[in-house]
Amino acid sequence: APYRTVLCLGHIADPQGKKMSKSLGNIVVPWEVIQRHGADAFRWYYLTSKQPWDGYLFSTETVGESVRQFLLQLWNTYGFYVLYANANDVAEPGEPATELDRWAISRLNATIAEVRDRMEDYDATRAGHAIAAFVDELSNWYVRRSRRRFWDGDAAAFGTLRTCLVELTKLLAPFCPFVADAIFENLDGGAPSVHLCEFPQAGERDLGLETAMAVARETVRLGLAARGHGKLKVRQPLRAAVVVAAGEERTAIERLAATVREELNVKELRFVAEAGELGSYEVKPNYRSLGPRFGKQMPQAAAAVAALDPAHVAAALRDGGRVAISVDGHDHELGRDDLTLAMAPLEGYQLEREGSHAVALDLALDDELRREGLAREVVHAVQNARRTAGLQVEDRIELALGGDAELLAAARDHERYLVQETLALSVDYEAASGMEAAIDGRTLTVAVRRAAGRST
Structure with missing residues (x-):
């Protein structure tokens, strides 16, 4: 059978x-x-x-x-x-x-x-x-x-x-x-x-929300990659992220804008419709593709490619079109596989691009952003001190800080954030001893003690 x-x-x-x-x-x-x-x-x-x-x-x-x-x-x-x-x-x-x-x-x-x-x-x-x-x-x-x-x-x-x-x-x-x-x-x-138990049965899905979250997560992924390439810690706030998005993609990101801002640690999201608005293109020949095709005439072909308008080439290839060059009086059409497009970001921005998706981060730091970044580093150091001290996640603490004056000033400016994140009932800024942490070449002294009889 x-x-x-x-x-x-x-x-x-x-x-x-x-x-x-x-x-x-x-x-x-x-x-x-x-x-x-x-x-x-x-x-x-x-x-x-x-x-x-x-x-x-x-x-x-x-x-x-x-x-x-x-x-x-x-x-x-x-x-x-x-x-x-x-x-x-x-x-x-x-x-x-x-x-x-x-x-x-x-x-x-x-x-x-x-x-x-x-x-x-x-x-x-x-x-x-x-x-x-x-x-x-x-x-x-x-x-x-x-x-x-x-x-x-x-x-x-x-x-x-x-x-x-x-x-x-x-x-x-x-x-x-x-x-x-x-x-x-x-x-x-x-x-x-x-x-x-019975094997689960699938319930209703919100496909619109799933799609929007996928777009937001992709935006975050590109933005974090830009941070990595720019050697900027996620704890350092930035002024803005500029996102290439239009239509439904922009609507999806705007729907979850707070999530994207928090993940990228930026104050503002801005949008542009085309990646070309985030920088300038440079077009180069793909020698692996064009070398066998042009042989000894490859230097002339490379020169012809270099003379092309990069913005025109980017637009043509994005729409699935082709561009033409002239070598020794003969016209030759080139497609996406024949050319390499690279984008240089605008000055002061770090760009990450993948296909038609791109995110650029504004790297300019003013004193306000720097102080907030230092305050976040102080919080990170205090959390490490809590773990080292063997405290439970719900334990309230008495916190003492000492060391570099700029770090202490940043902690004072953002004390509300500091106590909220570390569960500190009090903060003293004259710690003489404790665990030492290095933050951007500065020394911070952290002393934590479980507040007597207090937990959340």
Whole structure:
């Protein structure tokens, strides 16, 4: 009788591609891998590293990557929830209240739909990839963007994250049964085990919000890359970011403008319609493409390319057109693969561009921005001192600062921000001893002490 579905498993070989056998001495004892990394990491590796019928080049270190790249991220996100829920004595998590909450739930529903679709097609590998991608979104965007809300005991933030984690355990149960059950038991407990729950059904999605958030995140990614290339710490505020966006993209960014400003640490967002407004183009020949075509006439071709109007070339290639050059009296058409376009940013700006997307940061720093940047560095130093002192996240402190006069002046100017971020009940600016921190070549002395009988 014909089969409805046939799954074939590939061979397991060692890292050099040799078949494992006792005679070659290259076998791996499964129990040793499980004792070192855990059964769930072992399962996750086999189910998600590649399609099982492709075979595996097995190494214990690769199983370890399963722990570092996925399971630790998941466990840390869960641990974050438990830490702040206990610190704030959260009894009744609330319903999603912000666009970020609704985005997280929408992405959860998208993940559920994709995992169900992949699993019904016997594709555990891509189902696992969808789960891992959502955990990354949850950790590196939702939780990171919501830290202040968790700190403040926001019931809607706790409710949103709890919903995401509980539903994740149900998706994850066939892949990592022990981790899934441990998280489910602590967060839900509505059933004796996650393995006795129904597999999740996808709810409604907000596709418009998902698209807008994707555009905003791409803008942030380019802006942070510009910061990196400009060697500017994210803690240093800047006056403005200039974004290439028009139409729906601009509308999406404007919808989430506060998020983009906070992520890039800029005071203002400005928009331009074309990347050319952020700098000037330089056009060069692609010698790999044009060399074989022009041969000995390549120097004349290069000179002809250099004489082209870069702005005209950029516009033509952006619209899918071509440009022409003349070499020895003969016209030749050139396309996108024949030319290289580079953009030099306007003076005083750092530009990052990818395709039609671009973000430029205004690098000019006045005294106000510098002082705010120093104040943020002081807060960072105090947070390090809190961790070194072994304080709990909810502990209120008595804070003393000493050292460089400019650092202390910046802390005074932004004292409200300083005490809010560090949970300081009092600040003394005459600390004689404490932990020393170096900030832009200046020395700051930080002394922290848990305020007697006080916690949030």
